[in-house]
Amino acid sequence: MHYGADHMNSVSPATEWRPESTLLEDGQSFTASTARVSVKLLAPFVAAAQELGLRVDVGLAGVGLSRSDLENPDLRVSHALVDRLLRGALVQSGERDLGLLAAEQVQPEHLDIVEYTARSQSTLRGAIEHSIRYYALLHDGFEADLQVMDDRAVFSIGFGSLPVAECTLEFVLAVHIMAARRMTGMASLAPLETHFANPRPKTTLVHQRIFRSPLHFGQAQNAIVYPRAVLDAPLVGADLGLARVLERHAADALQKLGRSTSLPERVREIVRQDLTSGKLTADSLARRLGMSSRTLHRRLVSQSSSYRAILDDVRREIALRCLRDPQLSIREVGYLLGFTTGPAFHRAFRRWTGTTAASFRSEFLRGRT
Numbered sequence: 001m002h003y004g005a006d007h008m009n010s011v012s013p014a015t016e017w018r019p020e021s022t023l024l025e026d027g028q029s030f031t032a033s034t035a036r037v038s039v040k041l042l043a044p045f046v047a048a049a050q051e052l053g054l055r056v057d058v059g060l061a062g063v064g065l066s067r068s069d070l071e072n073p074d075l076r077v078s079h080a081l082v083d084r085l086l087r088g089a090l091v092q093s094g095e096r097d098l099g100l101l102a103a104e105q106v107q108p109e110h111l112d113i114v115e116y117t118a119r120s121q122s123t124l125r126g127a128i129e130h131s132i133r134y135y136a137l138l139h140d141g142f143e144a145d146l147q148v149m150d151d152r153a154v155f156s157i158g159f160g161s162l163p164v165a166e167c168t169l170e171f172v173l174a175v176h177i178m179a180a181r182r183m184t185g186m187a188s189l190a191p192l193e194t195h196f197a198n199p200r201p202k203t204t205l206v207h208q209r210i211f212r213s214p215l216h217f218g219q220a221q222n223a224i225v226y227p228r229a230v231l232d233a234p235l236v237g238a239d240l241g242l243a244r245v246l247e248r249h250a251a252d253a254l255q256k257l258g259r260s261t262s263l264p265e266r267v268r269e270i271v272r273q274d275l276t277s278g279k280l281t282a283d284s285l286a287r288r289l290g291m292s293s294r295t296l297h298r299r300l301v302s303q304s305s306s307y308r309a310i311l312d313d314v315r316r317e318i319a320l321r322c323l324r325d326p327q328l329s330i331r332e333v334g335y336l337l338g339f340t341t342g343p344a345f346h347r348a349f350r351r352w353t354g355t356t357a358a359s360f361r362s363e364f365l366r367g368r369t
Helices: 039-051 056-061 067-071 079-093 098-103 108-118 124-137 166-184 205-211 228-232 240-256 263-277 282-288 293-302 307-322 330-336 342-353 357-368
Strands: 021-023 029-031 036-038 076-078 143-149 152-158 193-195 222-227
Touching (some): 036 079, 039 098, 039 108, 056 067, 056 079, 076 079, 076 263, 098 166, 098 205, 152 166, 152 228, 166 205, 263 282, 263 293, 293 307, 342 357
Antiparallel strands (some): 036 076, 152 222, 193 222
């Protein structure tokens, strides 16, 4: 799961970065930088990537994360950061079905309160409707809908205009159908059809293994089509009393979600995304924000901040995380942060902490024993 700018350049035009946003009902507009994703959703991808032989620790470190971060239910990172990580893993692994393989790694705890609230409902329909209500706890920009028409029920998903890799969309559909089987106890549950917006791949063996239905590619939406009667299937272990408790907890969590849109925070997110690409400059960052570098500088100063200060702080934050991972050499950490020489990284680290990177790592590892 380690990749560089050369890998990103090989991604097909259809999956290149598009600086677009998705508009919510309350008028808020999420961009790839401001939409937040629970890091717990990365854990299945990390497990799948590791089975494919990728250096997942280096890939995570490249976006300022470690494996221990993936266990933190409260940690949320930008959609752009996750999308970049997954696209890089796709290119490096050469595994087109990465999203489906990751879905097979999913456990209920990865979906956290969203699944636990859903599985306490009385029927599959109730579970799907409650999941839709609380999906924002997993991803700000995720959109889902359930439409019942005659004898068919269509569960469709999307991310508005946010840039999304094909593997992510297939991951979501696969996670949904496997959760439906898990909650109903119907291991043989099969949709009438499964629709994908992306073109048909060379092989659909993994798709067939997971969805067990006719597959239609190049469709207008990504969706699973059920027989309407399936919505009435009872859930295993449904507990309406527990459902009410969990719904209060989920509603409170949804209300407390913080969505920072301040300019310094937007700059910080872009710095985190582009830091290891080797292409980050004040000019490129300003263009991403739709302004000149002079305007960016003036607005940051007005908020008691600056590009250089934010860059320095993000580098310090990522360095401290990466050095806690013994799988990464100190030289690799410096390279990931954009330092061209070892001495430059060592000088910066001493300025940040008053000690050396080697001493910091040794002290941390001693504290774990």
